[in-house]
Amino acid sequence: MSDAFLSVEGLTIVTPTGATLVENAAFALGRSEVVLLIGPSGCGKSTIINVLSGLLDRVEEDWRITGRLVCDGQSFDLEHQPCDVGGLVFQGNALFDDLTVAENLRIAADHANGGERLAAHATALLREIRPEQPVASCSGGQQQRVGIARTVLADRPVLLLDEPNSGLDKRAGQRLAAMVRGLCHDMGKPAIIVAHHVDELLPLADRVLLLDPVRRRLVHLPPDAQAVERALDELEGATLGERDESAAPAVWPIGRRRNWPSHYLREYFWVLCASPLMLAYVAAGAMIIGFVTVWFGFNYDTLGDYVKSLVHDEALMGIGLIQSTVAVPLIACILVVARNNAIITADIGNRVLSSQLRAMRNLHIPGRRYLVTAILGNLVLGSVLLVAAAQAVAAWTSLQTWRLLFPGQPFELWRENFFHLLLRTPLAAWEHAAWMLLKVILSVALSGGLAIGIGLSRKDSVLDINYAIAQSIVGGVTVTLVIHAVVAVFQF
Amino acid sequence: MLSTLTRLGRRLGKRTTALISLILVATFMAAGWRVFPWPSPAAGQVVFRTESGALADAGSQSIPVFRLDDGMFPVRAGVARPMGADAVRLEYYVDGDPAHMAVLMDADLRALWLLTPPAERQALHRAGAEFLGSFGQTARRAAASSVFISEYRPALAEIVRGALLDAWNRPSTQEAVREVVLATDRGVLDQVAAAVRPVLLEKAEGAVWQAMRDFATDLLGDKRHGPPATAAMLAEVLSDPRVVEALAASAPRLLSSRAVERLAAVLVEQFADALTDDPRLWPLVQRMLSDTRITPAGGMAEATQTLLRRLPENLIRLRGPNDHNALAAHILRSLAKGRSARLILLLSPAQRMMLAPDEGEALHVLAREPS
Numbered sequence: 006m007s008d009a010f011l012s013v014e015g016l017t018i019v020t021p022t023g024a025t026l027v028e029n030a031a032f033a034l035g036r037s038e039v040v041l042l043i044g045p046s047g048c049g050k051s052t053i054i055n056v057l058s059g060l061l062d063r064v065e066e067d068w069r070i071t072g073r074l075v076c077d078g079q080s081f082d083l084e085h086q087p088c089d090v091g092g093l094v095f096q097g098n099a100l101f102d103d104l105t106v107a108e109n110l111r112i113a114a115d116h117a118n119g120g121e122r123l124a125a126h127a128t129a130l131l132r133e134i135r136p137e138q139p140v141a142s143c144s145g146g147q148q149q150r151v152g153i154a155r156t157v158l159a160d161r162p163v164l165l166l167d168e169p170n171s172g173l174d175k176r177a178g179q180r181l182a183a184m185v186r187g188l189c190h191d192m193g194k195p196a197i198i199v200a201h202h203v204d205e206l207l208p209l210a211d212r213v214l215l216l217d218p219v220r221r222r223l224v225h226l227p228p229d230a231q232a233v234e235r236a237l238d239e240l241e242g243a244t245l246g247e248r249d250e251s252a253a254p255a256v257w258p259i260g261r262r263r264n265w266p267s268h269y270l271r272e273y274f275w276v277l278c279a280s281p282l283m284l285a286y287v288a289a290g291a292m293i294i295g296f297v298t299v300w301f302g303f304n305y306d307t308l309g310d311y312v313k314s315l316v317h318d319e320a321l322m323g324i325g326l327i328q329s330t331v332a333v334p335l336i337a338c339i340l341v342v343a344r345n346n347a348i349i350t351a352d353i354g355n356r357v358l359s360s361q362l363r364a365m366r367n368l369h370i371p372g373r374r375y376l377v378t379a380i381l382g383n384l385v386l387g388s389v390l391l392v393a394a395a396q397a398v399a400a401w402t403s404l405q406t407w408r409l410l411f412p413g414q415p416f417e418l419w420r421e422n423f424f425h426l427l428l429r430t431p432l433a434a435w436e437h438a439a440w441m442l443l444k445v446i447l448s449v450a451l452s453g454g455l456a457i458g459i460g461l462s463r464k465d466s467v468l469d470i471n472y473a474i475a476q477s478i479v480g481g482v483t484v485t486l487v488i489h490a491v492v493a494v495f496q497f
Numbered sequence: 498m499l500s501t502l503t504r505l506g507r508r509l510g511k512r513t514t515a516l517i518s519l520i521l522v523a524t525f526m527a528a529g530w531r532v533f534p535w536p537s538p539a540a541g542q543v544v545f546r547t548e549s550g551a552l553a554d555a556g557s558q559s560i561p562v563f564r565l566d567d568g569m570f571p572v573r574a575g576v577a578r579p580m581g582a583d584a585v586r587l588e589y590y591v592d593g594d595p596a597h598m599a600v601l602m603d604a605d606l607r608a609l610w611l612l613t614p615p616a617e618r619q620a621l622h623r624a625g626a627e628f629l630g631s632f633g634q635t636a637r638r639a640a641a642s643s644v645f646i647s648e649y650r651p652a653l654a655e656i657v658r659g660a661l662l663d664a665w666n667r668p669s670t671q672e673a674v675r676e677v678v679l680a681t682d683r684g685v686l687d688q689v690a691a692a693v694r695p696v697l698l699e700k701a702e703g704a705v706w707q708a709m710r711d712f713a714t715d716l717l718g719d720k721r722h723g724p725p726a727t728a729a730m731l732a733e734v735l736s737d738p739r740v741v742e743a744l745a746a747s748a749p750r751l752l753s754s755r756a757v758e759r760l761a762a763v764l765v766e767q768f769a770d771a772l773t774d775d776p777r778l779w780p781l782v783q784r785m786l787s788d789t790r791i792t793p794a795g796g797m798a799e800a801t802q803t804l805l806r807r808l809p810e811n812l813i814r815l816r817g818p819n820d821h822n823a824l825a826a827h828i829l830r831s832l833a834k835g836r837s838a839r840l841i842l843l844l845s846p847a848q849r850m851m852l853a854p855d856e857g858e859a860l861h862v863l864a865r866e867p868s
Contacts, residue, residue: 281517288525311813314821315829394522397529404532411821417590418573418823424534 009033016072030223034195042199044216050199054165059089092161096168098152099364100140107136110259113158116370127154159368164196178205269379277345278387290340291395295402298328318422325423335489337395342481346456350477353460354470388449444492452481541589545863553582563824564843571824597843599863604831604838617811639791657701664767673760680756692743700733
């Protein structure tokens with residue numbers, strides 16, 4: 006193994022439950038070598054590639070791993086050093102479905118050291134896919150190639166594929182194997198493919214590693230079935246030949262380097278604060294508040310017409326103060342929190358369930374930081390802007406309602422009284438504004454944090470996401486109500 | 498969810514949805530801009546001079562400004578801000594007509610009465626007269642009823658007697674008495690006091706009813722003819738033959754004294770105070786007024802209802818269910834709060850003549866400062 010590109014010795018993996026998956030195992034990979042990792046279900050194949058890609062959470066889940074890994078001259082003590090030499094293509098591809106195909110590639114390249122020089126290799130896999138195409142509109146095979154291309158751009162020493170041929174027919178599996186074979190050859194990097202069904206992969210594999218769960222060892226096997234291998238070699242040659250014919254330059258560039266923090270900031274600003282739906286939703290709530298406070302404030306049953314006129318000024322002052330300082334901030338925050346908590350939890354929950362966050366981690370994308378910063382920043386800034394918009398709409402609606410109730414009166418009479426208590430003195434106005442900012446920012450930030458926390462929790466199914474959304478809405482609205490009530494007590 | 502929304506946005510086109518958002522935001526900003534009281538100058542500002550010191554007690558409290566519409570209905574037209582004791586700055590909601598004069602008025606019922614058109618004043622007069630007549634009849638019937646004589650009259654007499662004794666024993670009265678004693682012969686005083694006391698007690702009961710009528714008349718803002726109830730009682734006491742006889746003998750010596758004049762004034766004042774301070778009086782009066790045996794149901798009901806209907810209609814002058822008379826509301830709120838307040842009325846020459854042809858000289862017309 007002296008010329009091995011990657012070598013692992015003394016590898017032992019013990020699960021959090023104490024089961025030993027592999028004990029004192031060793032294997033090596035040469036440059037451009039394609040190795041199949043096979044074994045019965047649940048024997049630990051995926052765990053080995055998670056170890057190589059640095060995705061095993063040893064601290065929280067109490068995995069015990071020992072051994073030494075040397076890759077391209079770099080040595081890792083697996084017991085103490087996290088190792089992420091492997092770029093992983095996830096079983097479900099874990100594509101970022103809020104990004105286009107090109108953006109999925111761009112974000113990986115932007116977080117890798119040498120991603121740009123591999124752009125041709127990556128985009129050569131995607132010739133019939135348009136760069137601006139949403140990943141959701143790609144077929145299963147296309148999505149898989151986008152996932153492989155994205156991992157290629159991450160520029161990791163080893164390419165890891167977790168059951169890439171599951172769900173593919175034999176022919177598609179063969180094309181996939183040929184593609185991986187070609188990639189490894191072109192890039193000079195080895196690949197480990199975890200697979201159950203190996204018939205179509207064997208011909209293109211250099212070696213096979215069998216994970217023996219009984220003896221807890223990795224058994225080295227040559228690819229067998231010579232006759233089949235020969236037939237597959239012919240097919241491989243045809244496939245490679247076809248590929249070579251079109252080994253033209255990349256059909257499209259992945260674009261310039263992007264500022265991803267600002268990308269997520271803009272994306273979440275749009276969805277959480279500035280989309281027409283959000284603006285219309287908050288405006289509708291504000292209009293209802295503006296109407297209800299004035300209409301029912303003056304049309305309370307016990308108020309006769311004469312009393313209504315007599316108490317007009319004071320009633321309007323009170324309505325103006327309560328509407329501006331209590332009702333509108335509260336309702337606007339509840340609307341914002343209920344909607345945005347649902348969106349945030351669903352979005353993050355989906356990223357968790359589909360391994361997008363793990364993929365980000367594997368691609369060295371600080372996904373959590375991007376998402377949390379973008380979400381909380383937009384929640385705070387957006388909620389202040391949305392509450393300001395709600396104040397404007399509610400006040401305007403109050404004026405129109407007042408005009409219905411008291412036709413013929415000058416608009417200035419409404420304005421003089423409606424804002425009287427709120428703007429009695431500059432100091433009072435600033436005090437009210439400060440209290441309002443405090444409760445809006447506090448309630449929205451805490452509710453948003455709750456939504457993120459619930460979204461990041463473990464998700465095993467879509468049902469888990471649904472429950473998380475409900476928890477997030479209830480928790481966020483409760484937090485909002487409590488904070489507004491407590492602040493109002495201190496405010497008045 | 499995010500991807501669904503993103504897809505929806507993409508379907509509409511980013512530019513289209515962004516344009517929709519921009520339009521919405523611009524609409525919200527325009528709405529806020531329209532209604533928020535930005536510190537911009539009012540439509541027009543004019544400084545007016547008042548009579549010297551007329552606003553000395555106004556402080557910084559702003560004064561509402563009203564104009565009258567074509568139907569002589571008051572509508573808010575701006576706000577005036579005092580500038581010292583004898584000037585105000587009028588900030589009009591819309592540009593003021595230079596031909597209009599600004600009249601400074603106290604916010605009391607007189608201002609409301611002044612703005613009441615003649616026909617409505619007549620209607621109020623009639624309703625008030627009917628009410629007072631009904632009230633008087635009811636009071637007379639009540640006073641003559643056996644229930645009143647047996648149940649209420651002794652209690653009332655006791656309250657009046659107690660008030661008189663209380664008034665007599667109060668330090669200010671005793672001080673006045675001491676002054677009289679020092680200035681007058683003791684024997685003469687005893688003689689007059691012995692004659693006056695029973696007459697005083699007797700007349701005081703009737704004075705209570707008269708005082709209540711006076712109160713009602715004052716409340717309606719009607720001009721009351723004749724002296725107040727306490728003065729009338731004193732006049733009746735002094736004209737009683739028994740008192741006249743006693744006074745005749747000692748009048749020259751008594752009435753020549755200023756101390757006696759002061760005693761009479763103090764005694765009347767203290768009696769009124771003692772009467773109103775007595776906690777038994779108002780519960781008794783309330784019980785009496787609600788006692789159907791002496792004030793039968795319907796006796797005053799029609800007159801009262803007529804008055805109560807006329808008052809808002811003619812004085813507050815609401816023209817419909819959703820009307821708002823800002824001037825009447827300002828005055829009545831000031832009265833209810835017990836605060837002195839003012840208002841400024843903008844009048845055209847024709848409106849001024851229509852409203853107060855005889856009181857033009859009495860109106861406090863403000864002098865416009867040259868701009």
